Amino acid sequence: MEERRFYLPPEKMPTAWYNVLADLPTKPAPYLHPITHEPLTPDFLTSILPMAILEQEMSSQRWIDIPGEILDLYLQYRPSPLHRAVRLEEALGTPARIYYKNEGVSPTGAHKSNAAIAGVYYNKKAGTKRLTTDTGAGQWGSALSLACHWFGLDCTIYMVRVSYEQKPYRRTMMRMWGAEVLPSPSTRTQTGRDILAKDPDCIGALGIAVSEAVEDARANPGVCVSNGSVLNHVLMYQTVIGLECIEQFNMIGDDPDVVIGCVGGGSNFGGLMLPFLGRQLRGEAKKPVRFLATEPAACPSLTRGAFAYDYCDLMGLIPMAKMYTLGHTYVPPGIHAGGLRYHGDSPLLSHLRSEGRIDAEAYGQLSVFQAGDLFTKTEGFLPAPESCHAIRAAIDEALKAKEEGKERVILFGLSGHGFLDLAAYEANVDGALADSIATDEDIRKSLADIPVVDEVAQAA
Amino acid sequence: MEERRFYLPPEKMPTAWYNVLADLPTKPAPYLHPITHEPLTPDFLTSILPMAILEQEMSSQRWIDIPGEILDLYLQYRPSPLHRAVRLEEALGTPARIYYKNEGVSPTGAHKSNAAIAGVYYNKKAGTKRLTTDTGAGQWGSALSLACHWFGLDCTIYMVRVSYEQKPYRRTMMRMWGAEVLPSPSTRTQTGRDILAKDPDCIGALGIAVSEAVEDARANPGVCVSNGSVLNHVLMYQTVIGLECIEQFNMIGDDPDVVIGCVGGGSNFGGLMLPFLGRQLRGEAKKPVRFLATEPAACPSLTRGAFAYDYCDLMGLIPMAKMYTLGHTYVPPGIHAGGLRYHGDSPLLSHLRSEGRIDAEAYGQLSVFQAGDLFTKTEGFLPAPESCHAIRAAIDEALKAKEEGKERVILFGLSGHGFLDLAAYEANVDGALADSIATDEDIRKSLADIPVVDEVAQAA
Numbered sequence: 018m019e020e021r022r023f024y025l026p027p028e029k030m031p032t033a034w035y036n037v038l039a040d041l042p043t044k045p046a047p048y049l050h051p052i053t054h055e056p057l058t059p060d061f062l063t064s065i066l067p068m069a070i071l072e073q074e075m076s077s078q079r080w081i082d083i084p085g086e087i088l089d090l091y092l093q094y095r096p097s098p099l100h101r102a103v104r105l106e107e108a109l110g111t112p113a114r115i116y117y118k119n120e121g122v123s124p125t126g127a128h129k130s131n132a133a134i135a136g137v138y139y140n141k142k143a144g145t146k147r148l149t150t151d152t153g154a155g156q157w158g159s160a161l162s163l164a165c166h167w168f169g170l171d172c173t174i175y176m177v178r179v180s181y182e183q184k185p186y187r188r189t190m191m192r193m194w195g196a197e198v199l200p201s202p203s204t205r206t207q208t209g210r211d212i213l214a215k216d217p218d219c220i221g222a223l224g225i226a227v228s229e230a231v232e233d234a235r236a237n238p239g240v241c242v243s244n245g246s247v248l249n250h251v252l253m254y255q256t257v258i259g260l261e262c263i264e265q266f267n268m269i270g271d272d273p274d275v276v277i278g279c280v281g282g283g284s285n286f287g288g289l290m291l292p293f294l295g296r297q298l299r300g301e302a303k304k305p306v307r308f309l310a311t312e313p314a315a316c317p318s319l320t321r322g323a324f325a326y327d328y329c330d331l332m333g334l335i336p337m338a339k340m341y342t343l344g345h346t347y348v349p350p351g352i353h354a355g356g357l358r359y360h361g362d363s364p365l366l367s368h369l370r371s372e373g374r375i376d377a378e379a380y381g382q383l384s385v386f387q388a389g390d391l392f393t394k395t396e397g398f399l400p401a402p403e404s405c406h407a408i409r410a411a412i413d414e415a416l417k418a419k420e421e422g423k424e425r426v427i428l429f430g431l432s433g434h435g436f437l438d439l440a441a442y443e444a445n446v447d448g449a450l451a452d453s454i455a456t457d458e459d460i461r462k463s464l465a466d467i468p469v470v471d472e473v474a475q476a477a
Numbered sequence: 478m479e480e481r482r483f484y485l486p487p488e489k490m491p492t493a494w495y496n497v498l499a500d501l502p503t504k505p506a507p508y509l510h511p512i513t514h515e516p517l518t519p520d521f522l523t524s525i526l527p528m529a530i531l532e533q534e535m536s537s538q539r540w541i542d543i544p545g546e547i548l549d550l551y552l553q554y555r556p557s558p559l560h561r562a563v564r565l566e567e568a569l570g571t572p573a574r575i576y577y578k579n580e581g582v583s584p585t586g587a588h589k590s591n592a593a594i595a596g597v598y599y600n601k602k603a604g605t606k607r608l609t610t611d612t613g614a615g616q617w618g619s620a621l622s623l624a625c626h627w628f629g630l631d632c633t634i635y636m637v638r639v640s641y642e643q644k645p646y647r648r649t650m651m652r653m654w655g656a657e658v659l660p661s662p663s664t665r666t667q668t669g670r671d672i673l674a675k676d677p678d679c680i681g682a683l684g685i686a687v688s689e690a691v692e693d694a695r696a697n698p699g700v701c702v703s704n705g706s707v708l709n710h711v712l713m714y715q716t717v718i719g720l721e722c723i724e725q726f727n728m729i730g731d732d733p734d735v736v737i738g739c740v741g742g743g744s745n746f747g748g749l750m751l752p753f754l755g756r757q758l759r760g761e762a763k764k765p766v767r768f769l770a771t772e773p774a775a776c777p778s779l780t781r782g783a784f785a786y787d788y789c790d791l792m793g794l795i796p797m798a799k800m801y802t803l804g805h806t807y808v809p810p811g812i813h814a815g816g817l818r819y820h821g822d823s824p825l826l827s828h829l830r831s832e833g834r835i836d837a838e839a840y841g842q843l844s845v846f847q848a849g850d851l852f853t854k855t856e857g858f859l860p861a862p863e864s865c866h867a868i869r870a871a872i873d874e875a876l877k878a879k880e881e882g883k884e885r886v887i888l889f890g891l892s893g894h895g896f897l898d899l900a901a902y903e904a905n906v907d908g909a910l911a912d913s914i915a916t917d918e919d920i921r922k923s924l925a926d927i928p929v930v931d932e933v934a935q936a937a
Binding site: 130195440442 | 650
């Protein structure tokens with residue numbers, strides 16, 4: 018019997034998050050005020066984020082202790098298993114060893130709970146009574162709802178209207194955990210009312226939902242916003258994923274040559290790869306590791322975007338960040354990997370990419386689902402469409418190793434399961450799935466909307 | 478940190494199934510020929526079941542080795558975790574310790590894969606080219622499809638038409654793994670054609686689908702039927718669940734006072750409790766264990782049925798069995814726990830119930846979902862509606878322990894996750910769920926359809 022799943026004993030679960038800013042020789046560019054374009058002062062955000070989280074966002078402390086209450090909740094589903102994809106390897110006839118870290122075992126079926134539990138904890142400590150957030154398909158919204166229920170906070174979720182109407186099931190989960198779910202644009206905020214006045218049938222967008230969540234929090238005392246990706250502290254909360262992997266590889270006596278993940282805002286990939294990068298930066302890595310970010314060809318910010326300051330939301334209510342972006346007005350064509358449809362990327366990952374520390378690859382939807390199909394036929398598990406991007410890259414790496422006749426150890430992040438994405442798989446099995454690739458024209462248009470920021474002045 | 482999940486190292490996974498027939502002082506009544514009512518001769522079944530499986534069905538050997546190829550596939554997702562429901566205990570304020578065995582981690586999200594992999598393996602060895610089966614909501618159908626794909630067998634699934642139309646997602650999974658899925662009644666069989674001729678809009682029933690699967694297999698060489706529950710060998714394949722639990726409790730240093738499971742055909746509950754019963758029968762138990770079967774009040778065979786010989790399918794194409802039954806013509810009111818809507822029960826579990834070795838309790842749908850709601854709010858995980866029956870009983874046991882001020886160790890089977898049952902949870906959260914309880918009148922009518930069998934003559 019060859020072992021296929023590796024569990025970490027609970028007592029070996031990491032007890033501190035890893036902050037890569039401590040080890041990076043150069044830091045990411047600072048956030049800017051969305052109107053003045055000046056470097057941000059903390060007071061711009063104190064009305065919507067608790068101080069403890071703001072400090073974590075800016076911290077350069079290497080290890081940040083995970084409080085006991087958070088560890089207890091992590092233990093409901095962590096450490097998550099690391100699988101060896103023996104059956105996939107056999108099907109490919111590759112000499113490569115393929116591993117995947119399975120975050121689909123969490124209560125809400127994806128990695129999002131790791132950050133939701135932490136974020137809600139610090140809000141609870143700061144006296145926040147209610148949290149607001151945006152959600153697309155609802156992965157983040159459901160994770161935040163459960164965490165709010167656990168800590169006794171109220172929760173208001175602005176859910177992109179088209180998903181609210183077409184994907185009712187994650188909305189059901191949020192309601193089960195007591196959250197109020199509003200279709201965005203909503204009549205609850207000025208932002209929403211203005212948009213609906215112009216276009217009563219507006220189907221919504223993530224950028225609108227973010228603006229509504231921020232407006233709601235600013236307007237009401239005791240209310241803060243909770244973020245599910247993009248920001249440094251969110252990626253840091255997710256480093257439990259990579260830290261567990263390192264322990265698991267130590268147990269196995271193996272180590273990856275390449276670490277692969279899918280990137281929307283970047284929290285899954287960041288959480289997986291940052292601890293491996295940190296090991297490398299500190300000179301503690303056993304061998305050099307390549308980091309590969311994967312994204313949809315429909316929303317190819319890392320591969321076809323500009324590295325520039327841009328707005329993070331449509332209305333410019335939150336800070337600007339320097340990141341790979343397609344422009345804040347970019348509207349990606351419809352794809353089933355709803356979690357990867359953000360116009361920008363984590364500023365931290367963008368910085369790493371700009372320094373050449375991360376490679377990136379974009380894939381069309383058809384080749385992504387082809388990979389997911391092979392995965393579920395061999396390994397049995399049903400991956401989220403987002404995760405299928407990482408699977409596509411892992412398969413390609415394994416086939417390259419076969420061609421070259423070389424051993425290679427591949428690790429990819431299985432960010433979540435696909436039980437709530439079966440409509441997409443149905444389209445795939447029916448041959449009704451369209452490939453979905455951003456046109457040069459679309460990208461050119463939205464890139465032109467990126468505001469001009471005088472970086473020299475900012476750096477002064 | 479208090480441990481909440483207990484993993485068994487893969488090398489401790491059971492390598493033999495447990496056959497309780499070896500330890501039972503009295504045996505269940507034999508199957509009878511559906512027409513002659515004579516005890517069954519093996520030739521009645523050899524055209525639809527491979528000899529190895531028939532032998533296992535009748536075997537009195539205590540341990541049956543699990544072949545290496547099956548162990549390898551079990552290792553894709555087994556051993557499954559045993560959880561301690563610390564947060565549920567706290568919410569109840571009970572001195573009881575509540576454990577649950579989580580079979581939702583399997584690729585298809587329920588315990589069914591344990592039996593599907595084994596059944597397909599023996600068919601493959603016997604040269605079967607194609608398997609047919611019946612499925613309601615599709616838990617069993619999806620598990621069989623994946624196993625058939627893994628072993629390279631074709632698979633034809635007769636899916637109750639109302640589920641085929643209303644619950645497309647498990648159908649999608651079956652198709653992804655290459656199975657042909659037909660709405661039953663279908664035009665593929667004489668059984669289906671006859672029914673459709675009388676009632677073109679017939680929504681189907683499990684008893685019809687079973688008859689179609691059997692007719693298809695009988696009519697075609699190289700084709701056999703695969704069963705997902707009820708029969709002895711299926712319950713035996715599922716004993717990996719309970720055998721793992723015993724090992725896990727040994728690791729923890731705890732042991733259950735009561736073992737609870739939901740019962741449709743009986744494979745989840747049987748798989749969980751039979752190894753504990755065996756330990757007791759052999760005088761190896763540390764303390765007496767109570768076994769509690771839970772079922773829906775809409776289909777209360779163990780609590781309101783007759784213990785009698787009855788047909789297992791609507792057309793009487795397969796053997797009659799002595800079991801707790803509501804009558805083979807019983808049509809339960811619609812409930813969301815589709816997996817528990819069988820008119821009868823496993824003959825083996827029925828025998829144990831008739832001897833007083835198993836208690837049984839029926840619950841209305843509202844109280845079942847109330848329990849599921851509390852479970853998902855405390856533990857986070859979303860249980861299948863079937864599993865919620867076991868949760869209901871576990872909560873009641875824990876509250877009784879609190880009333881009595883007594884410690885009690887409770888183990889229940891979480892047969893699967895509920896990610897494909899969110900429509901039911903939506904109805905619950907909307908307060909739109911109807912309680913669903915069988916009427917005396919309905920039960921009286923179908924009980925009257927149970928055929929009269931001269932048991933004295935059979936025993937001669």
